[in-house]
Amino acid sequence: MLRTALRNVLAHKARLLMTMLAVLLGVAFVSGTLVFTSTISEAFHKSSEKGYSDVDVSIRQDSGDAPEGRDTVSPLSQRTLDGAARLPGTESATGVVSGFAALSDKDGKLVGEGFSSQGANYYAGGNGKGTDARYPMKEGVAPRERGEIALDAKTAERTGYKVGDTARMSVNGPVREEKITGIFRTDDGNVAAGGTLVLFDNATAQRLFAKPGEYTEIQLKAEPGVSQAALKERAEKILPEGAEAVTGKQLADDESRMIEDSMSGMKTSLLAFAGIALFVGIFIIANTFTMLVAQRTKELALLRAVGAGRRQVTRSVLIEALVVGAVAGLAGMAAGVGIAAGLRTLVGSMGSMPDGPLVIEPSSVVISLLVGVVITVLAAWLPARRAAKIPPVAAMGALHAPASTRSLVVRNTIGALLSAAGVVLVLMGTKMDGDSGKAPMGLGAALLLVGVFVLTPLLSRPLIAAAAPVLRLFNVSGKLARQNAVRNPRRTAATASALMVGLTLITGLTVIASGVQKGIDKMASASIKADYTISMANYTPLSPAVEKKLAQSDQVTATSPLRNAAAEVDGDTEYLTGVNGASIGKLTALEFTAGGWQGLDDGKRIVVDDSTAKAKGWKLGSSVQVAYDDGAKERLTVGGLYKGNEMIKGILVDNKAVTPHMDKVADMQVLAKTKDGAGAEVKDALTKQLGDNPAILVQDKKDISEGVSQMISILLNMLYGLLAMAVIVAVLGVINTLAMSVFERGQEIGMLRAIGLDRRGVKRMVRLESLVISLFGGVLGIGLGIFFGWAAGELIAGSGLDTYTLVLPWGRLGVFLALAALVGVLAALWPARRAARLNMLAAIKTE
Template identity: 85%
Template sequence: MLRTALRNVFAHKARLLMTMLAVLLGVAFVSGTLVFTSTISEAFHKSSQKGFAHVDVSVRQDNSDAPEGRGSVSPISQRTLERAGDLPGAKSATGVVSGFAALSDKDGKLVGDGFSTNGANYYAGDNGQGTDPRYPMKSGKAPRAPGQVALDAKTAERTGYKVGDTVRMSIDGPVREEKVTGVFTTDAGNVAAGGTLVLFDNASAQKLFAKPGEYTEIALAAQQGVSQTALKQQVEKILPAHAEAVTGKKLADDESKTIESSMSGMKTSLLAFAGIALFVGIFIIANTFTMLVAQRTKELALLRAVGASRRQVTRSVLIEALAVGTVAGLAGMAAGIGIGAALRTLVGKMGTMPSGPLVIEPSTVVTSLVVGVVVTVLAAWLPARRAAKIPPVAAMGSVHAPATTRSLVVRNTIGALFAGAGAALVLLATSMDDGKAPMGLGAGLLLIGVFVLTPLLSRPLIAAAAPVLRMFNVSGKLARQNAVRNPRRTAATASALMIGLTLITGLTVIANGVQKGIDKMASDSLKADYTISMANYTPLSPDVDKKLSSMDEVTATSPLRNTPAEIDGDTEYLTGVNGATIGKLASLDFRQGGWAGLSGGKKVVVDTETAKSKGWKLGSTFEVAYDDGKKGTFSVGGLYKGNQMMKGILADNASVTPHMAKVADMQILAKTKDGAGAKVKEALNKQLGNNPAVLVQDKKDVSEGVSQMISLMLNMLYGLLAMAVIVAVLGVINTLAMSVFERGQEIGMLRAIGLDRRGIKRMVRLESLVISLFGGVLGIGLGVFFGWAAGELIAGAGLDTYTLVLPWGRLGLFLALAALVGVLASLWPARRAARLNMLAAIKTE
């Protein structure tokens, strides 16, 4: 039986090729993902180890036991740094302070990756004349005075800045001009990931990112012969309150774990799409083996007649699947290694990862082979089982009938139950507060149910295309009959395409609804013409509001400031606004009261959810304890429905600002005389020094920013789902090719009675087109339903302005792509059918 199985594999090489390709693509995606993520994780792990090579023990703030939202309770002082340096096991102690620093390139654009554009201190010792071992100078010298900076070598290379150049940058809003005195090398992780690092002298860095004489961290190097653990024990004796000592090894390990954790989301997403491609491939494999078994019915019956048991027949088919899966798994693994290498090169050229070797772990090899073999064998199991059940006499007499009425009734009943339960769960989930899990389960059940019901659905839906197919005369009529002749085969072929289009359509509907909802929320909530914020949404300097307010074009501004405060034993955030002007800049959905009285400093407006949780009503009074220890009393002057742009407790800045340790604005709302326009925006940017770190946005800019982000996300998802669509195309080609082979005698007879080659080609193409459009219609219909249901969840989660938008243009494009898939997939099978020798085909049994 083993020899028989292997002989059949080699006898049907061409027919199994498409199946092998389907498995190969899915396995390549899996192994490529594993290779790529392992390579990146290893590269960043090595980079982390290098980055902490000069740190044996770190003293840093530990705010784990501080009240929630209270920030740093005990900064690390110069005195602690001096005491750490005097420890017997310490070779050196370096004070560290860092924060956000936006650097502009020569064209005025922000350099780096926004959140990875950092600034730090060059610690030159107590006397300021030493060297910082963390940052060896490649050229020039270290910054020693205000107005001087040093740039990392990668940033200097990509921007073209050299020693002696003047750079424009920003820390919290106002533009600063600094002279480049040096270029240094570093193994810092954010620089390896494509960010920037700008060094200031120690005093300037403290002034910018902390306070004079304060640090965020102390890095200690141990004396020769002193272990990191021993030094840590010495450090723990001098630790101030709310500080902790951590070894350099733990720092490197923690950063490595953080990187692995951040990579896990991408890894999971990529593997999910690989799983979708493999799931689609299962239909192709099952289809292929079903057709192969059907074509070898007499052969298998003869084996049964000469003594082979059912188990042996099943085993012979599974051995074929095992051989196909093994070859496909090995080829897929090799292709995946190539994909991983290509992705590493691509990401490396973008400058977003450190250099390192390609990592191929043993688990990747094992996983690739197991996935290829298991998927193929599982998909072939049902056809193998069916083959073993064929009665030998019936099979040899060619009287083996297709599925019985009873089996079809059972199948349709199961499908209806699955589809009904799935649809009910999805509908129920839309009314739940957290319906993600039920909706996911319901979507899976509905998808399975529709797949099981696809043979039943194929007849009426394909029959609907009959009027169009009649236009193609005999070829059209034959194409329709061929498409419905074997509903199960048609269903399996169409289902592969259906799954891909379901996901693509659903994602598109959701994205369009979110875009529309955000547009509506911005237009409903804001009267302001412009919002001003930092590029990475860190706090702005109060000087920005002063500069805007001094402009003739600006009629009203309101900075938004956040500060923590204790209310009824809980830490809440108060949002400060300009009570006198906020009514001209924001439009809230007030259920009771309004802005009146806010500018007096005694009243606040509260969103309805917060008021409900606190038991407040209009006119309720409550006491707050500010972060500086002082207390105040407010009354509720208005209740409004919160949204993603404004929610919480809004108070006048006159009440909030005096209690802030460092006054900073999260955002500024501004209204101008002439409304939003290119000239006004240009004037605002000019007033702020054409600062690349500051975003001046009107409502259109906010919408376009969201739109670009959604479009980028959609394009990435389309690219990933394209793998499933490619596999589906292979399935259509495979099914048609084997169908042509199976119907060789019939095609020969059609040629003999007068149907020319062009008619044969047209028949096969129309059959392929009908099957593809059938899968496309099902996929788009399911995708729209899932998109609507997910939108209801999104609306319930806070974006209540979410609106269902059916992108008719894209839906039409998806249907056209389904038709194109059908046409392209039919080219080779149609050509093969047309070239069949009619006499040889008629003689074929």
């Protein structure tokens, strides 16, 4: 039986080619993901180790020491640094201070990745005359005084800056013009990932990112022969309150773990789409082996007649699947390595990852091969069982008996039950709040998808029959195409389902994205009257000088900074949002359920969103005890209750109340209203008023909406690209089904040719059959996608975006249906040509 199975594989190479391609694509996606993520993780891990190679112990603020929701001041002073330098076994001690620093290129555009735009100190020793081993100078000298900076070599190369040039930059809002005195090398992982690093002299960096004489971290290098653990133990004896000592090894491990955690989301997403492609491939594999078994009915029945048992026949088919899966798995693994290498080159060319070799872990190879083999064998198991049930007497017939009515009834009953359960769970999920509805909705979606797949043979007849009036226009070819499409409902179902899965996901994601975009547009227009919002490019705190600068413009009629301050409110830690009480009513359009903005500008009142007030038990006129971070306490009165949203919510109070108690005054954003309203000229005027600062975003409502729309479009395009794999696999499935159907119906096609159907008619018949099957899968997929999109939208609306609106993008849905039709046309090219070229006499003689 083993020899028989291997012989069948070699005898049916062409038939199994499409199956192998389907498995190969799925495995390539899996192996490519595993290899690519392993390569990135290893590259960043090595970069982390290299970056901390000169750090044996780090003294830093204890992350667990700060109360939740509070900002804390670094406890690391010059005194701590001097004490650490005198510790026995310490070769050197370096004070570190860093923070956000946006650099503009020569065209005035922001350099780097925004969040990776960092500034730090060049620590030249206690006397300011030494060198910082972390940043060896490639050209020029280190910054020594205010107004001087040094750039990392990669940023200098990207921007074209040289020593002696003047660069424009910003730390928290106002524009700074700094002279470049040096260009340095660094192993900093953020720089390797495409970010920027700007160095200031020690005093300037402390003033910008901390306080004079304070550091955010102190790094110690041990003398030869002194272990990291021993130096850490000594450092712990001089730690100020709220600080901790950590070894360099732990720092590198922690950073590597953070990188792996950040990579896990991408890895999971890529593997999920690989799983979708493999899931679609299961239909093709099962379909292929079902047709192979049907075509070899006589052969299998004769094997049974000469003594082969049912288990031997099952094993024979499974061995074929094992061989196909192993070969496809190996080829997919190799293709995946090529994909990973291409991705590494692409990402590396964008400067977003450090250099490093391609990492192929043994686990990646094993998992990829197992995926290929297991998926193929599982998909072939049902056809193998069906083959084992063929009675020996079937050898006397041409074909084995078709599926019984009872089996179809059982299938339809199971499909109806699964679909009903899925619909009920999905509807239940729409009625639940937030995260509680995700699990039932996800389970319901899976059950409904499987249920529809099981019901597809039943659904195929009425839906394909609906295309009869159009098919009649093609005369005999159209009539034959319709009859062929419904001749074997199970085969049609398996073929159409592969396309259905891909289009269900694509349609659902598109409907959700369109609804979210519409909801955000409505939220922006419903909650903000301001013409512009001004914030930092990476949404870090903004200097109060920006609001003062805006207020000086002739165009600006009203402004209000939004200023966050942590405080204890009735015993709980909360954030108060400071606003300009006199003008906030002109800049927002919040719906009040009680009270209003009146009296807010006296600094003794607050306005609160409904959900917060309900949770606290507050009503209009309630007295609230507030304790600020500086120890001051006062009682404030609830003067208004409003309906909050994702843009504005929480406790709002006049800045008179919070600003005196803030250690470092900073705004999250500024709202501004202009006399001429939003427009290109007004925006340009405001941008110039702020010094053409690349670190500051000046946005109107349209910009906010387009920013969200752009992010959604980028995400959708990425998802479309990933889901294209499932569509490609579905195309292979249609080609596979048609090719084997043509082979199966060779005698019939020969007879049709003999009685007058010409080659063009045969081609048209096969193409129309393919088109009908593809459109059938497309209609099912789009219908399910709309339903899932609506259900997910209801869940999103219940999770906070109450302005979410169901939007059916008819244009895109039409494109998806046209795509399904195109799949059918392209998939039929080769099978139709093959059918038309059959020798009619040879085909008629074929048994």
